[in-house]
């Protein structure tokens with residue numbers, strides 16, 4: 043028997059799902075074409091779930107789905123385009139009236155300044171705002187027992203949501219602050235969403251998966267790589283394998299013991315302790331789980347979507 047209370051940073055996806063049957067469940071994973079999304083799809087399909095992964099490059103997405111044993115289908119989604127999100131949501135709702143698990147996993151990290159098709163800074167625009175709009179559109183399919191999991195990160199410690207200048211209009215662009223802001227937004231979104239899901243009997247969580255070598259590093263410079271390598275060598279940055287990294291999101295999506303704990307931020311396959319000013323990757327800073335900031339973000343995000351004329 044698995045000792046679920048002993049789950050920790052070394053726990054893997056397969057261990058998290060031991061004894062859990064996902065037959066008949068519909069799981070939707072954004073950004074399922076590599077890294078943590080791909081691993082989540084593999085392990086959940088292996089437990090009988092019908093899994094939908096989203097991709098931008100459909101050849102890549104189909105190749106990933108074909109490699110996985112089980113019921114995995116693909117849908118096109120570009121989170122940096124409200125048109126793409128709306129068309130994805132329409133197709134998904136037509137084929138899947140109930141979504142049991144939605145993992146908002148897709149993300150981009152520390153890219154040079156760029157904007158979404160709708161004119162928002164790319165990291166906030168795709169990591170947060172794209173998922174915000176998409177989840178709102180998918181609300182009709184969320185019902186009793188559904189869970190929504192947002193991939194945040196310990197990088198939330200790099201920056202809160204900078205409400206005065208979210209889009210870096212009057213501040214010099216800093217790719218790490220922009221990533222940090224988007225990951226704080228992912229955590230705050232889970233809190234705002236959880237509140238709005240209560241009447242449906244659904245819950246929302248956010249997670250830091252750990253530090254895992256994936257394609258997420260695609261925009262890192264040599265200097266960034268050196269900094270990370272030094273952190274890893276000194277032990278300051280603990281590294282996980284992909285199955286260990288994806289374990290926390292799969293846990294948040296399925297663990298029966300998390301029922302009623304919606305809104306929580308998890309790390310290392312458990313609810314993370316909160317600590318002011320922490321630099322410990324297994325903990326969360328208060329500003330990333332602040333209910334007032336979560337409400338403010340919700341309102342600002344709704345305004346951004348409606349100002350784009352694409353709501």
Ligand SMILES: NC(=O)c1ccc[n+]([C@@H]2O[C@H](COP(=O)([O-])OP(=O)(O)OC[C@H]3O[C@@H](n4cnc5c(N)ncnc54)[C@H](OP(=O)(O)O)[C@@H]3O)[C@@H](O)[C@H]2O)c1
Pocket residue numbers: 072073074075076077078079097098099102119120121122146147148149150151168193194195196197250251252253254255256257258259
């Ligand atoms: N790896 C880590 O150490 C780490 C740590 C903390 C948090 N996270 C978070 O974990 C999540 C998964 O990361 P990963 O490490 O698995 O990264 P990854 O291997 O780069 O996978 C990211 C996925 O997101 C997709 N994606 C990126 N931008 C998108 C957009 N605009 N629209 C639609 N899809 C998009 C990618 O699609 P393409 O294949 O088309 O590029 C890919 O499928 C991210 O949200 C990341 O912030 C990761």
